[in-house]
Amino acid sequence: MKKLLLLSLLGAYAVYGASKNLEIYWIDAEGGAATLIVSPSGESMLVDTANRTPDDRDAKRIFAATQQAGLKKIDFLVTTHFHGDHIGAMAALAKMIPIGVYMDHGESVEIARPAVATAYKAYLELAGTTRRILKPGDRIPLKGVDVQVIMSAGQGILKPLKNAGAKNATCADFKEHAPDTDPDNDQSVGFLLKFGKFDFLDLGDLTRNYEQKLVCPVNLIGKVDLYQTSHHGLDRSNSPQLLTAIQPTVAVMNNGPRKGGQATVFETLRKSGGVGDIWQGHLALDTPKEVNTGEDMIANMEPTAECKGNMLKVSVESKGTFIMTNLRNGFTKTYNSK
């Protein structure tokens, strides 16, 4: 009898223990962005809502992820910026699952473009009174983890985060680029999420000139464990100055079959001194196969028409160990936080 009771207690502990992990899902959006974060508290935060398609492909994929995670609502929706590959599926998704607070960088700087003005107006109507504009230094109150906004509307934090502040020797090599032709990229909300020793960095589609604000002349961010490559792994972002500063142990690239995943970005990541592994949402078809990461760590191999939309996932234990999983083939790999 006693033995049985002990066994059932252990069983309950195992279930309880598993739910205490932080989990992040990268939803495949064929080169769009949608990252679902589920805190050990059970609260959730979705970062971006991918593309709009006639069949609501991305909204359905995001919804499926919320169901896999056992969510009844999305507590916080952070829209990094107002481009179609980051807000496209929002309206369709909002009909599938309740969304709590809508957070963003403030008015789009591309409002003179009619398509942007329409999308922005629709966003305001959907967000209604729950909208909150984020400023650098703000905290997103996702219970159980610490989420700090470090970039928003082109402004970065001004003081180094804890354990950061080292001079960045690569800054002397930086040359200012021409301003981005899609300037809302540089308005992106960027944040650092901390859970114990583990940290995760997402800077939206921030481009090279604006990355410098965070890492030159001193590195205000510090080193990170997991980095979602900015801008789907495009070379307009992901400067050597940023990557040698943050030295991520793992990089997750939310590229599409023919978007992002540029060979030069793989090279910069591999030279950064930190990247142990790169995981990809898609095989980048325009980049040589041998430059892409190993097949085991790529969630989708096919062009969009045949793509099943497999996800990548990380599960982070409170002691700092984090386990990456490719949901296409079940391949997993375990890493330690710095």
Ligand SMILES: [Zn+2]
């Ligand atoms: Zn963009």
Ligand SMILES: [Zn+2]
């Ligand atoms: Zn984008």
